[in-house]
Amino acid sequence: MKSGIHGFTLIELLIALSIIAILLGIAIPSYIHIRAKVLQSEPQVNFATLLSLELVYKGQYQTFTSDLQALGFNLDGKACYTYTVLEATRDHFLIQASGNLDLDSTLDIWTLDHEGRIRHIRNDIAE
Numbered sequence: 001m002k003s004g005i006h007g008f009t010l011i012e013l014l015i016a017l018s019i020i021a022i023l024l025g026i027a028i029p030s031y032i033h034i035r036a037k038v039l040q041s042e043p044q045v046n047f048a049t050l051l052s053l054e055l056v057y058k059g060q061y062q063t064f065t066s067d068l069q070a071l072g073f074n075l076d077g078k079a080c081y082t083y084t085v086l087e088a089t090r091d092h093f094l095i096q097a098s099g100n101l102d103l104d105s106t107l108d109i110w111t112l113d114h115e116g117r118i119r120h121i122r123n124d125i126a127e
Helices: 010-039 041-061
Strands: 082-088 093-099 108-113 118-122
Touching (some): 041 093
């Protein structure tokens, strides 16, 4: 005698779970890569601010500074990059942003100079 209860067999459930696992295996690496690409916009935005602050500071004191606090540069919220002034003299400065976007041993490194040139020194995202 057949009962009125219908359900899925164990094989059907395993097949459905296998399909979901395959789709996640494809989607998660793509998501991590796209997220890291978005995070790479942070130093570019902050460098625009730092360039303006350094130029204003030079206008007041006739020199660039290596003190980010003296510039009034404070990061609100959670920053993915660490900002360091590598060199600051009367005529030029070099600021570096470094961050680990995908939690491997490679750092993503950007630099900004006194002429506003932004360079991507090392890419943390494997293509």
